[in-house]
Amino acid sequence: MYKVLLWVHSNIRWFVLALLVLAIVRGFQGWFGNKEWSDTDKKVNLFTMIFVDIQLLLGLILLGVAPTIRLALNMGMKGTMKNGQIRFWAVEHWVMMLIAVVLVHVGYAMAKRAEASVDKFKKSAIFFTIALLIIFASIPWPFMRVVRPLFRLF
Numbered sequence: 001m002y003k004v005l006l007w008v009h010s011n012i013r014w015f016v017l018a019l020l021v022l023a024i025v026r027g028f029q030g031w032f033g034n035k036e037w038s039d040t041d042k043k044v045n046l047f048t049m050i051f052v053d054i055q056l057l058l059g060l061i062l063l064g065v066a067p068t069i070r071l072a073l074n075m076g077m078k079g080t081m082k083n084g085q086i087r088f089w090a091v092e093h094w095v096m097m098l099i100a101v102v103l104v105h106v107g108y109a110m111a112k113r114a115e116a117s118v119d120k121f122k123k124s125a126i127f128f129t130i131a132l133l134i135i136f137a138s139i140p141w142p143f144m145r146v147v148r149p150l151f152r153l154f
């Protein structure tokens with residue numbers, strides 16, 4: 001179960017990143033190009049939020065089954081905080097990602113609620129950009145302290 005969840009969670013990241021980039025590009029184009037908010041913009045924002053939520057759900061289940069989290073629980077708070085690898089999974093990754101998930105939800109809701117098209121584009125551009133930066137910084141890329149594969153194979 002852990003391996004399947006990790007495989008899905010690992011590879012869905014690419015959809016999350018692609019959708020966020022698309023929503024951000026459309027957000028800035030609409031904002032500075034004075035465009036009309038369309039059905040496509042609405043759908044792009046909605047799919048971005050859905051994929052981010054899928055990651056959250058998978059991440060929450062992973063917290064319950066990942067060996068790194070079990071190890072952290074056995075090591076205790078002090079031991080976990082001293083070990084950069086374990087600390088990343090037990091604290092840093094999910095806390096930062098949770099903040100990003102909240103920002104995506106706030107951006108989506110604020111864009112939906114805004115009256116003028118320019119405000120809808122502005123809200124999604126700003127909130128999604130901050131969320132993307134946080135997500136990017138919290139992924140275990142090959143050039144980070146904690147490294148995981150770019151594409152996980154079974």
Ligand code: HEM
Binds near residue numbers: 010013148
């Ligand atoms: C958009 C948000 C997220 C992205 C892009 C993301 C990305 C990733 C990536 C790339 C990995 C490594 C997968 C691998 O080993 O191949 C991972 C692992 C993991 N993530 Fe996330 N994640 C996100 C959100 C979350 C959230 C919200 C949680 C918890 C609530 C979470 C918990 C975990 C856990 C527990 C692991 C496994 C650690 C292990 O195997 O030792 N993730 N995530």
